[in-house]
Amino acid sequence: MSIERTLSIIKPDATRRNLTGAVCSYLEKAGLRIIAQKRTLLTRAQAEDFYDVHSERPFYNDLCIFMSSAPIVVQTLEGDNAIAKNREIMGATNPKNADIGTIRHDFAESIEANSVHGSDSLENAKREINFFFSEIEIVG
Ligand code: CMP
Numbered sequence: 634m635s636i637e638r639t640l641s642i643i644k645p646d647a648t649r650r651n652l653t654g655a656v657c658s659y660l661e662k663a664g665l666r667i668i669a670q671k672r673t674l675l676t677r678a679q680a681e682d683f684y685d686v687h688s689e690r691p692f693y694n695d696l697c698i699f700m701s702s703a704p705i706v707v708q709t710l711e712g713d714n715a716i717a718k719n720r721e722i723m724g725a726t727n728p729k730n731a732d733i734g735t736i737r738h739d740f741a742e743s744i745e746a747n748s749v750h751g752s753d754s755l756e757n758a759k760r761e762i763n764f765f766f767s768e769i770e771i772v773g
Contacts, residue, residue: 646746
């Protein structure tokens with residue numbers, strides 16, 4: 634048993650289509666607890682900062698424009714193996730490759746508008762949670 638925390642983002646394509654509750658339901662049904670949550674609208678500069686690790690990638694500019702195009706919902710999730718479990722529930726980055734029943738298979742529009750983000754490692758989870766939440770906002 635390894636209780637972890639991970640950062641989840643419900644992306645602009647999903648908030649635009651009023652899918653926040655639907656996505657939360659996938660997470661909770663899989664046993665993840667939403668221990669912090671807020672809706673926010675990133676500036677372009679904030680999106681660039683958050684996705685800094687991808688700054689050399691060809692999709693970086695479009696990704697930052699997309700992520701600041703409409704509200705997002707950011708969440709801290711907690712649970713056993715939360716990082717891997719969340720990535721399993723999200724499905725592959727490209728929805729064309731995502732397994733049936735995953736969030737991206739069921740909701741994503743494209744590789745960019747792929748409905749959700751989830752941290753990919755313990756180290757990144759810490760950085761990403763700290764990016765959006767202060768300690769007082771996280772109630773485990
Ligand atoms: P995310 O988990 O938020 O991390 C980086 C994001 O870049 C990824 O999900 C995708 O939405 C987006 N992206 C856009 N194009 C690509 C691509 N060709 N390969 C990987 N990620 C991409």
